Amino acid sequence: MCGIVGAVAQRDVAEILVEGLRRLEYRGYDSSGVAVIDNDHNMKRVRRLGKVQELADALEIEQVQGGTGIAHTRWATHGEPSEINAHPHVSEDIAIVHNGIIENHHVLRELLRERGYTFTSQTDTEVIAHLVNWERRSTDTLLQAVQNTVKQLEGAYGAVVVDRNEPERLIVARSGSPIVIGLGVGENFLASDQLALLNVTRRFIYLEEGDVAEVTRREVNVFADNGEPVIRSVVESNAEHDAGDKGEFRHFMQKEVYEQPTAIKNTIEGRVTHDSVITDSIGVHASEILEKVEHIQLVACGTSYNAAMVSRYWFEAIAGVSCSVEIASEFRYRKFVTRPNSLLVTLSQSGETADTLAALRLAKEKGYMSAMTICNVAGSSLVRESDIAFMTRAGTEIGVASTKAFTTQLAALLMMVVAVGKQKGTVDQAKEKEIVQALHALPEQIEAALKTEKEIEALAEDFADKHHTLFLGRGEFYPIAVEASLKLKEISYIHAEAYAAGELKHGPLALIDADMPVVVVAPNNELLEKLKSNIEEVRARGGLLYVFADENAGFVSDETMTVIKMPHVNEITAPIFFTIPMQLLSYYVALIKGTDVDQPRNLAKAVTVE
Numbered sequence: 001m002c003g004i005v006g007a008v009a010q011r012d013v014a015e016i017l018v019e020g021l022r023r024l025e026y027r028g029y030d031s032s033g034v035a036v037i038d039n040d041h042n043m044k045r046v047r048r049l050g051k052v053q054e055l056a057d058a059l060e061i062e063q064v065q066g067g068t069g070i071a072h073t074r075w076a077t078h079g080e081p082s083e084i085n086a087h088p089h090v091s092e093d094i095a096i097v098h099n100g101i102i103e104n105h106h107v108l109r110e111l112l113r114e115r116g117y118t119f120t121s122q123t124d125t126e127v128i129a130h131l132v133n134w135e136r137r138s139t140d141t142l143l144q145a146v147q148n149t150v151k152q153l154e155g156a157y158g159a160v161v162v163d164r165n166e167p168e169r170l171i172v173a174r175s176g177s178p179i180v181i182g183l184g185v186g187e188n189f190l191a192s193d194q195l196a197l198l199n200v201t202r203r204f205i206y207l208e209e210g211d212v213a214e215v216t217r218r219e220v221n222v223f224a225d226n227g228e229p230v231i232r233s234v235v236e237s238n239a240e241h242d243a244g245d246k247g248e249f250r251h252f253m254q255k256e257v258y259e260q261p262t263a264i265k266n267t268i269e270g271r272v273t274h275d276s277v278i279t280d281s282i283g284v285h286a287s288e289i290l291e292k293v294e295h296i297q298l299v300a301c302g303t304s305y306n307a308a309m310v311s312r313y314w315f316e317a318i319a320g321v322s323c324s325v326e327i328a329s330e331f332r333y334r335k336f337v338t339r340p341n342s343l344l345v346t347l348s349q350s351g352e353t354a355d356t357l358a359a360l361r362l363a364k365e366k367g368y369m370s371a372m373t374i375c376n377v378a379g380s381s382l383v384r385e386s387d388i389a390f391m392t393r394a395g396t397e398i399g400v401a402s403t404k405a406f407t408t409q410l411a412a413l414l415m416m417v418v419a420v421g422k423q424k425g426t427v428d429q430a431k432e433k434e435i436v437q438a439l440h441a442l443p444e445q446i447e448a449a450l451k452t453e454k455e456i457e458a459l460a461e462d463f464a465d466k467h468h469t470l471f472l473g474r475g476e477f478y479p480i481a482v483e484a485s486l487k488l489k490e491i492s493y494i495h496a497e498a499y500a501a502g503e504l505k506h507g508p509l510a511l512i513d514a515d516m517p518v519v520v521v522a523p524n525n526e527l528l529e530k531l532k533s534n535i536e537e538v539r540a541r542g543g544l545l546y547v548f549a550d551e552n553a554g555f556v557s558d559e560t561m562t563v564i565k566m567p568h569v570n571e572i573t574a575p576i577f578f579t580i581p582m583q584l585l586s587y588y589v590a591l592i593k594g595t596d597v598d599q600p601r602n603l604a605k606a607v608t609v610e
Helices: 014-023 051-062 107-115 125-138 140-148 252-258 260-268 286-292 301-319 354-365 381-385 404-424 431-450 455-462 477-492 503-505 528-539 573-593
Strands: 001-009 031-037 045-048 068-074 089-091 096-098 157-163 169-175 182-185 187-189 202-205 212-216 220-223 235-236 293-301 322-326 342-348 370-375 388-391 467-471 495-500 516-523 544-550 560-568
Touching: 001 014, 001 096, 001 157, 001 169, 014 031, 014 051, 014 068, 014 187, 031 051, 031 495, 045 051, 051 220, 051 544, 068 096, 068 157, 068 169, 068 286, 089 125, 096 125, 096 516, 107 528, 140 169, 140 212, 140 322, 140 404, 187 212, 187 503, 212 467, 235 286, 252 301, 252 573, 260 381, 260 404, 260 455, 286 404, 301 322, 301 342, 301 404, 342 354, 342 404, 354 370, 354 381, 370 381, 370 404, 381 388, 404 431, 404 455, 404 573, 455 544, 455 560, 455 573, 467 503, 477 495, 477 516, 495 503, 503 528, 516 528, 516 573, 544 573, 560 573
Parallel strands: 293 322, 293 342, 342 370, 370 388, 467 495, 467 516, 516 544, 544 560
Antiparallel strands: 001 068, 001 187, 031 045, 031 068, 089 096, 096 157, 157 169, 169 212, 182 187, 182 202, 202 235, 212 220
């Protein structure tokens, strides 16, 4: 979602702030802005609608200087995208940037109007600025004013406040929206994502829920939600410094698609031998926890939800353990029954997905045996708050449309399936060896799948004038079809739906005509003949078919059906493998459509609000 960067230093910080915002562009945004304070207590605010480059150009013209500053990229929640709604927001000497949503902003707005404040924006953030200003009138320090303010807020926030009368400090508060403090030498920084600061520091402090911190050039003082000082550990980051470089690729998404062989290798490295899964590599006490598991509840959003849906087939068919999958935003708001010895598993690329995090906290209250997360970001909230953190090691993913995060989640889930099955006695040595060797073979097989790129690029031309697409799959390939439809709609803006192929006759056949491309995922498995019957249902109604088929599945192209033959792979890892051509298809259709592949409209990378 929105991005925050802050700095307090002896040198001018405007360029540092803008570079930090550039590194957060992948999160999605519609406007940006900075506020910088100089040594003479002058504060200059510059905001622009559109790309960060627009802000950078404006700062060059206005020659903004100063050693303390805050910056923000906004993804509209309250109020339309506009310069007046862009952050930072000010209230006299106070300036603030904020991620999240203040749920009681209407009540606070009326209270502040009664106190004489005038609102110039439609945002909930301006409420915080005026509240801090009000509290500052009766407190000795800005820190106290912010501490008093956050007690009045309901909702989620990661907020940074500056006062032009105290240019030597930043005050930051975190509740439900991540904030990380970067430690320098004689200077300190903060951001909503460590990636923003990797060009200036590798040492970070992650704030916990309810923390308020005072950051100066030489000190960082953190206070818990009860106002008492606390010590938060310093973490040395090993994240890639150059993750924000596209290199030879046209887009980050394309780069990340091609990184998947390496990402899969990193996911399984040290967790499998030649023929077995090392259960203890999943996490501390994993063996004893998994041995007790009688039910698995998977909770996730978006692409991560689709990965969870695939794994449900694996958990029940391979490990013999019952498994439920639910969208986090639904799970957290419904009344549910907790089954005995249930393990909650959350999935998230960022580890900061608001609904998933709320579901984890709810599950702890509802008596789940234990909580595990499968995540890509060390130090994220889900990682810190879960009993077991199984890191996917996908590397930084910048493209909003998730690619390598999805396939590495699937690889991690498959290892977990084997580990659970071993503990329950449902996976024998032969089955374990088969799955592990299939995982070892997967990176090279993905390399082979990537060689179909030119064929898929040519195929994408057929979608240039299309407005709708249908994706079909059966069994564990149905969620792969769902993920494929999500990718296409995310980055090409073509309306796409996915169905279990057996459902065609129950309604979707009404949509079939020559203008509706139907994309089919066709592995060579026990459901192949059923799938072929479903394909014939489409052909009989004049449908336009594109079948991504195992080379041994027996499909032949003709005037009504284009077949893209894929190398044969093990049936167990085939869902991961068949994801690759689906990603390439959506990418090349988006290129033809001329959309913003890496930063599609209305979307954000890390969804830290409900």
